Amino acid sequence: MMETLAHFALLLVGAALVNNILLTRFIGLCPFFGVSNAMETSWGMAGAVLFVMTLASTATWVFWNWLLVPLGVGEFLYIPAFILVIASLVQFVEMYLRKAAPSLYRSLGIFLPLITTNCAVLATATEAVKPGFFKMNLAYGFGFGEAVVYTVGVALGFGFALITFAALRERLEVAPVPDVMRGTPMAFITAGLLSLGYVGLSGLFGL
């Protein structure tokens, strides 16, 4: 029992901090630079990513293990299959939320279609589901519980990095930056320095 708990805790921390999806693996950078202008949208985006990513990995895990593998078509159909599952799932969730929970829809709604084609969701779903894509041990496939915990960890790491970066960018607005570097170039260098901190964590817990 304890061992299982420790395994899950390590998986969570490893996915969130040691292998942070944004700053040490560069997955999902478009929203990282796109929405980090304002603190409020960053919170919304972080929440929406947590929600969609968990749903997407759950759905693709079921789809992969119960449909693609028994039919023997996983190797060459996984790309179109996963992206279609994720896209249609997000569409249904959006329609359901608009009817059933309007207040939640107002805070998360505008971000939902934005994430359909976000590489972070597809990458996490692929890694959590298809054996061979998970970096740490190569031919290892996740069980259902592990896949969900791993996905939640990745999404938490995404939100944490996004919100930190948004806070830094608000201060950057008033900083005296050389004219050539103003705006996006400076944002990249800030992200580089932030990522330097995460590199310090690599190798922790043997992950």
Next chain:
Amino acid sequence: MNEWMSTFKRGLSIDNPLTVLMIGLCATLAVSTKFEGAFFMGLAVVFVLTMSSLLVALIRGLVPEQVRIPIFIVVIASFVTIVDLTMHAFLPDIYTFLGVWIPLIVVNCVILGRAEAFAYHNKPSLAVADGLGMGLGFAAVIIVLATLREFIGSGEIVFLGTTIVRLPGWYRGPGVVLLFPGAFIIFGFMVAGAGAMNRRIHGRVVETKAHCTIEEGASR
């Protein structure tokens, strides 16, 4: 023909997907640690972008507006699958190096963004010009970035097992350039340089837009 050339050139300079439009950053920064990896990534993107632009422009009359995004994704996903299986068969080392980035070409904003913003509204020949120009612009930036990082970081450039350039043995490269922060910082300077160059050549400030065009399109 003139129109063709001007569309083609736009992707290489003033509308460069990476340094100006800021789309498709993830793959660029991640695979640019090795020259050979970046080279084949650029090649894969040129292929997928050109072919999907052509196909989207050919079928644009048949695609209803409401379901265009899923249709584009299926078109792109089939070309990515071709690249995925081909690389797996003929370039296994490169395939392992690129890893999850091959399937991720499907959701690379450059490709979906160009299908949505250009190929869906233009005739096939122009769509091919746009796809080729944008693809080569993407490939050029990613190859320059990877060359800089590999050369500064490790002092040599290796392509398919043969060493092209090697600095003398006393050179100790700063390892951080090969790590993640190096990519961000070097790319930041490249964006600043490209901005300054565009200002000088075209005499106007090219507004950098840090978002995916597709994100707004998909919300409709």
